Amino acid sequence: MHVSPSIPTLDDVANAAGVSTATVSRCLNEKQKVSPKTLAKVMEAVESLGYTPNFNARAMAAKQSHTIGAIIPTMENAIFARGLQAFQEKLLEKGYNLLVSSSAYQPKLEAQQIRELVARGADGLLLIGYERDEAVYEYLARRGIPTVLAWASIPDSEHASVGFDNRAAMRLLADKVIDMGHRQIAVISGILDGNDRAAERLAGIQDSWQAHGFHLNDLPIIQTPYETESGAAAFEQLVQADVKPTVIMCGNDVLAAGVISKARDLGFNVPDDISVTGFDDIELAKHVFPALTTVHVPHRQMGRVAAESLIDLIENRVEKVSHQLDISIEMRASLQRL
Amino acid sequence: MHVSPSIPTLDDVANAAGVSTATVSRCLNEKQKVSPKTLAKVMEAVESLGYTPNFNARAMAAKQSHTIGAIIPTMENAIFARGLQAFQEKLLEKGYNLLVSSSAYQPKLEAQQIRELVARGADGLLLIGYERDEAVYEYLARRGIPTVLAWASIPDSEHASVGFDNRAAMRLLADKVIDMGHRQIAVISGILDGNDRAAERLAGIQDSWQAHGFHLNDLPIIQTPYETESGAAAFEQLVQADVKPTVIMCGNDVLAAGVISKARDLGFNVPDDISVTGFDDIELAKHVFPALTTVHVPHRQMGRVAAESLIDLIENRVEKVSHQLDISIEMRASLQRL
DNA sequence: ATTAAAGATGTAAGCGCTTGCAATTTTTTT
DNA sequence: AAAAAAATTGCAAGCGCTTACATCTTTAAT
Numbered sequence: 001m002h003v004s005p006s007i008p009t010l011d012d013v014a015n016a017a018g019v020s021t022a023t024v025s026r027c028l029n030e031k032q033k034v035s036p037k038t039l040a041k042v043m044e045a046v047e048s049l050g051y052t053p054n055f056n057a058r059a060m061a062a063k064q065s066h067t068i069g070a071i072i073p074t075m076e077n078a079i080f081a082r083g084l085q086a087f088q089e090k091l092l093e094k095g096y097n098l099l100v101s102s103s104a105y106q107p108k109l110e111a112q113q114i115r116e117l118v119a120r121g122a123d124g125l126l127l128i129g130y131e132r133d134e135a136v137y138e139y140l141a142r143r144g145i146p147t148v149l150a151w152a153s154i155p156d157s158e159h160a161s162v163g164f165d166n167r168a169a170m171r172l173l174a175d176k177v178i179d180m181g182h183r184q185i186a187v188i189s190g191i192l193d194g195n196d197r198a199a200e201r202l203a204g205i206q207d208s209w210q211a212h213g214f215h216l217n218d219l220p221i222i223q224t225p226y227e228t229e230s231g232a233a234a235f236e237q238l239v240q241a242d243v244k245p246t247v248i249m250c251g252n253d254v255l256a257a258g259v260i261s262k263a264r265d266l267g268f269n270v271p272d273d274i275s276v277t278g279f280d281d282i283e284l285a286k287h288v289f290p291a292l293t294t295v296h297v298p299h300r301q302m303g304r305v306a307a308e309s310l311i312d313l314i315e316n317r318v319e320k321v322s323h324q325l326d327i328s329i330e331m332r333a334s335l336q337r338l
Numbered sequence: 339m340h341v342s343p344s345i346p347t348l349d350d351v352a353n354a355a356g357v358s359t360a361t362v363s364r365c366l367n368e369k370q371k372v373s374p375k376t377l378a379k380v381m382e383a384v385e386s387l388g389y390t391p392n393f394n395a396r397a398m399a400a401k402q403s404h405t406i407g408a409i410i411p412t413m414e415n416a417i418f419a420r421g422l423q424a425f426q427e428k429l430l431e432k433g434y435n436l437l438v439s440s441s442a443y444q445p446k447l448e449a450q451q452i453r454e455l456v457a458r459g460a461d462g463l464l465l466i467g468y469e470r471d472e473a474v475y476e477y478l479a480r481r482g483i484p485t486v487l488a489w490a491s492i493p494d495s496e497h498a499s500v501g502f503d504n505r506a507a508m509r510l511l512a513d514k515v516i517d518m519g520h521r522q523i524a525v526i527s528g529i530l531d532g533n534d535r536a537a538e539r540l541a542g543i544q545d546s547w548q549a550h551g552f553h554l555n556d557l558p559i560i561q562t563p564y565e566t567e568s569g570a571a572a573f574e575q576l577v578q579a580d581v582k583p584t585v586i587m588c589g590n591d592v593l594a595a596g597v598i599s600k601a602r603d604l605g606f607n608v609p610d611d612i613s614v615t616g617f618d619d620i621e622l623a624k625h626v627f628p629a630l631t632t633v634h635v636p637h638r639q640m641g642r643v644a645a646e647s648l649i650d651l652i653e654n655r656v657e658k659v660s661h662q663l664d665i666s667i668e669m670r671a672s673l674q675r676l
Numbered sequence: 677a678t679t680a681a682a683g684a685t686g687t688a689a690g691c692g693c694t695t696g697c698a699a700t701t702t703t704t705t706t
Numbered sequence: 707a708a709a710a711a712a713a714t715t716g717c718a719a720g721c722g723c724t725t726a727c728a729t730c731t732t733t734a735a736t
Contacts, residue, residue, distance in 0.1 A: 054459070060721045062695090075426075101426075102426065228624075287622065359724090360688095395724090398722085399690080
């Protein structure tokens, strides 16, 4: 005869220890409210039964889950990995758990995942960027879910955020590129639709371009998904133009890696024949050859600060604040003076 | 006056639609048991109230969560990203959700996360590798939690698994290396303790080495964490030996990327001066220069198959099976005939 | 038209936990 | 030693949902 594996509950522990369930619950959650001897008695019962609290029941009764949800556009490339890891570490340290899902850069899917995470009782949410349907923000506000937007910063906003100014950062890099003598710039951008970071970065290049007295019509731009293959394909297309670019500025490092590989395949020497720049400074950037000139983003710091801000929001109900982090330009071999 | 944001419940919907909560529940879960007109009525109420079911309550009442937990050693490098993304996609397709956490390669932490996920009501678990405390397996068995082990395969085991033979794969690569004339092999392995994949891979090299009549004492091995920096440091150490290696075989691509970078920094030409091999064939492998010879692992397929197996286990209670996937050797420029 | 079968809906008992309040015990104060 | 205050503990009412079972309608069969 098969006895189904019965999982011990609070009741079982209470019986074993000869106390009420309320007391057991207190032993688990507010030790200071319980006498040392009962605590010992109860903990022993917990041990011997191998009791683990049922999370769903606890969340439901306590109306809080000690869980934070994060929705990132993708797990597939390293853009968010490092920041998210730091985010999680900080959360664990503070007694929270992390639920991750990925939206595949699809706003619809993101909205759905937000509902999903809220339905799961997430105490707070980490979202990437700020551009999303107003209805989503309304939903979050109505539900009273503390939310932090990361990887972007919007100081004047009604939302809490931690990130950096994508536009100013990219402009800084573009200024440098132009100062180094480049006049034929081509841009490989991520898909702009629904991705404010990509849009800001492109705008940064355009800012610089125009500030230097050039015309937007003379700035070739290709929009393509954030994948190395796409970067490679875009490069192939760009170098067939009448006026060859002397530098390719990419919306992120992943695209740039694709460009560098493809350039070599096609017989270009980077940076002698053509320079390349990226954005993010993911690990890859140091290891492609030539090493990639890029914008260094303090991912780990961003993750940590985001975690702290979010928990502040949840626990202390502090005002929403925006943290603006500093970026820096990482000059490496892929960009050369003309 | 501030009205706290009150979240609509099943009751609210039932009232609004003029039916019982049971009926609303049926509309949401088993439409076919409800008449078309009530369905319409209820759905309208759901819409207008903006109702989202409370996940915790549902999981508790139904005793199943439609949630799968996965614990991976790290999110930080790309080793697991691709497989996990595919895993998630397949799960979503089948109506399941994924909860991810990372154990930082610490068995203790992993055990804790397992309990955590089980407490959260995970219907099943995806774990990496097979080497873990027997107590963990007992716990899982007692709780009756279907579990699939991935990134490793253990055909003769009592556990369901989907993966590949790390040992045989690495041996295949080592055979190739030796066949190409290399006699001075040095190995940079991941930390063996608590990481069966790393151990198997090392064993594969040793198998080949001995099969070719060499002595284990002549095979330098450095154990180090799976990070590019560690790979670089290990390389620096290895090339200071009396007999210089002609090839460095690395436990994974991340280590190998570190080696290639460092080698260039130190003035070595890869592969003319020294060859390098990796394992995994992550994206990075194609984009380092020279491109990395490595073992190609079908990560996406592994993720998909793992998802399917796990769901089979959960829904149909089928027997545990092991899926052994085929790997292949990806010959690229970093390995050269001697 | 009568009865049986099938279909739709409602009733209510939990699922395992937390927590306000009341009851009890212990400690402190007078 | 009695009274008051403080510290422990227990009681029991939910938290929002699912589902076995009972009840009521409708449809099919005789």
